[in-house]
Amino acid sequence: MSTSKRIQKIQARLRRKEIDAILITQPHNRRYLSDYTAADHDIGESSGVLLIPARKSPLLLTDFRFQIQAEREVEDMAVMLYHKGLLPLLKALLPDLGITSLAFESHYTLHSVAEKLKEIAEQLSLTLVPLTGMVEEMRLQKDEDEIEKLRRSVLLNEEVFQQIYKTITPGQTEIDIALALESTMRRKGAESPSFETITATGKRSALPHAVPGDVQIEKNQPLMIDMGLILDGYCSDMTRTFVPGKADKKFMKIHRLVRKAQLAATREIRAGISAAAVDKVARTVIAEAGYGEYFGHALGHGVGLAVHEEPRLSSRNRKHLKAGMIVTVEPGIYLPDWGGVRLENMVVVREDGCEVLNQDTTWLDI
Amino acid sequence: MSTSKRIQKIQARLRRKEIDAILITQPHNRRYLSDYTAADHDIGESSGVLLIPARKSPLLLTDFRFQIQAEREVEDMAVMLYHKGLLPLLKALLPDLGITSLAFESHYTLHSVAEKLKEIAEQLSLTLVPLTGMVEEMRLQKDEDEIEKLRRSVLLNEEVFQQIYKTITPGQTEIDIALALESTMRRKGAESPSFETITATGKRSALPHAVPGDVQIEKNQPLMIDMGLILDGYCSDMTRTFVPGKADKKFMKIHRLVRKAQLAATREIRAGISAAAVDKVARTVIAEAGYGEYFGHALGHGVGLAVHEEPRLSSRNRKHLKAGMIVTVEPGIYLPDWGGVRLENMVVVREDGCEVLNQDTTWLDI
Secondary structure, eight states, X not given: OOXXXXXXHHHHHHHHTTOSEEEEOOHHHHHHHHOOOOOOSBTXXXXXXXXXXXXXXXXXXXXXXXXXXXXXXXXXXXXXXXXXXXXXXXXXXXXXXXXXXXXXXXXXXXXXXXXXXXXXXXXXXXXXXXXXXXXXXXXHSOOHHHHHHHHHHHHHHHHHHHHHHTTXXXXXXXXXXXXXXXXXXXXXXXXXXXXXXXXXXXXXXXXXXXXXXXXXXXXXXXXXXEEOEEETTEEOOEEEEEOSSOOOHHHHHHHHHHHHHHHHHHHHOOTTSBHHHHHHHHHHHHHHTTOGGGOOXXXXXXXXXXXXEEEEESTTOOOBOOTTOEEEEXXXXXXXXXXXXXOBEEEEXXXXXXXXXXXXXXXXOO | OOHHHHHHHHHHHHHHTTOSXXXXXXXXXXXXXXXXOOOOSBTTBOSOEEEEESSSOOEEEEOGGGHHHHHHHOOSSEEEEOSSOHHXXXXXXXXXXXXXXXXXXXXXXXXXXXXXXXXXXXXXXXXXXXXXXXXXXXXXXXXXXXXXXXXXXXXXXXXXXXXHHTTOOBTBBHHHHHHHHHHHHHXXXXXXXXXXXXXXXXXXXXXXXXXXOSOBOOTTSOXXXXXXXXXXXXXXXXXXXXXXXXXXXXXXXXXXXXXXXXXXXXXXXXXXXXXXXXXXXXXXXXXXXXXXXXXXXXXXXXXXXXXXXXXXXXXXXXXXXXXXXXXXXXXXXXXXXXXXXXXXXXXXXXXXXXXXXXXXXXXXXX
């Protein structure tokens, strides 16, 4: 779907809600609606916002630093620069555009910024409408173009994994491997990693979010690699856990149990099932084997322009999956004095089942 | 200063304001007060918050994924886990601790989260106090321990630059050089780059925030490298612009003008001068040479745990510099059809002048 079609959808929703315009501050939403690829250094340092009026042409508002990039990338809207910050520009612009009610993204607007918006709204007799998830809701179900981009992201990620996997030898450090993976991603055309690569050896693999350290890979011990990249805006996310050297019985047992949980959950995924039900399938497999307390996180999460997005496959998410959603399936077991095993694939929810995007089979069915 | 001393300072401020506790959500503030090094994936995915009561022991609230890391790193406070999210834990915890007024960081709390906090506050008859900058204000003036850490960060960054600078040859791409810089940072012990490394060749150097591309370095054309790293939590940030091959007269002229502006501003920096006055010194040098319109950003920014923090050296910041502040001095001239030159050093504001932390002299006085 083109950005102009997406904008039209947003405009139709605004008109139904009788709101004159919406301010899009969330960077992935901004990219989804404009193709503008700039990232924000952090939420306090925006590289631009979209102002989408319900009945007029949309605008990308940004500053001098991003002018050239914005004008080159954005086709369906005009670029307007602010020189003294966004809020003074809005104060001048909103009355000019006849906007008397303005929605903003409550989930990506700082409380302090919302307070300043309120001041302007009072001065202009403007109605402010905090909204959550209008664009995210559109982003939940991917169209075939997006699925194709996600597929290419997954396949490139696997290509990078396989290339480096072959070169892993004890003596290398976690950082060595993480750097090799991340450099290879970039050389093969990825925009960047989609999150900080995790390479965790031995007991360190019991930390689900380990940061790679200057620590040598231990022979005959678990090595967990959780990696992803961004290609053409779309993220991949994959985890493999294996043993450089010889795996012992305990590893084989834990690993097979995690894989069994992953396969069981994957078999249940289809349009119509609740996220909690999918989570429960995997959790039950692990709990029945006596490891329930060692699987402390949710089963998975949506992936798209953001590496972590809705829907969460968690016990608390009662919502039903829909066709075109893309989620990770990543059960794990973490034993503090031993290590951890997590296996993660990405799947597309289809009407009658799901399609596993991953092709890589390294250390899966062992 | 130890984290416990910093906590005591915050507690004294809370008591003066008659507030029972503050919730610290901003990751750098969290690290400043606790030594907990975890990063947040983004503002919607916190790796923990601090609850600092005015008269009781502080707590780090986090989830299962970060338990081991938190317990290992944090010495001066207890770690408490939330299983169903932060807000349900707070709802149970605040009455237990006798907290009837709670401050939160307005500048690092989403509007949507603040709305949920308000609901809890109503249920508990709790007074909510949005605050901005209480910890940031403490972080503005660095103590000698922090200055030493920043100095080491700057020197390591220069060591990385010098090592890779020697290897730059036409035929390499922008991405090659960025990757070489970032890998070398990590191998030499940096936690990570402090921002995405900029390597921009030829006309691309006219984009102040260029993203490295699969573009070959052009011989005899400007090459701008803007790079920084995080060492022991503290950031560095340096820009050099030079010419692989032979620089022409135009480059020499623009470069010398930028350097002249940098030196002029550096000479004026001391405790007591306003940030705007320093910005003006550099801006005047460039404007008087006829390039004023091509210097579109502020002269500099503070650096510490965050790579961009207060004080901004901008025409709009009337505040006066204080001893122990650390700022960048980075004038630039960007000519869209030609390229850009930016030169950036970091300096410590002292009572009677400033100390330039950078030792690297590559292509500075040419």
